[in-house]
Amino acid sequence: MNDDFYQDEPTPDHLADTGKVHTIRSSGAGGRRGIGALLLVGALALTGATLLVLMLPATQPTPEIRMNELHGGDD
16 A cells, blocks of 8 residues: 555555544524424434325225216117
């Protein structure tokens, strides 16, 4: 691996960009978390409703009604 670099270049440290993780604290973080949780619950509800619709048996097709039967015609 070191053969790919020039002699005067230092060996790259691939983990050099990692450091301590700091939590970003802002004034509106709680509201965004609440909205995010609400969106996740909504997505879960829509997914459940979709699965329910797909698992229900198909309904019977409605019978064809002819107009002359409705008016009592002799046609």
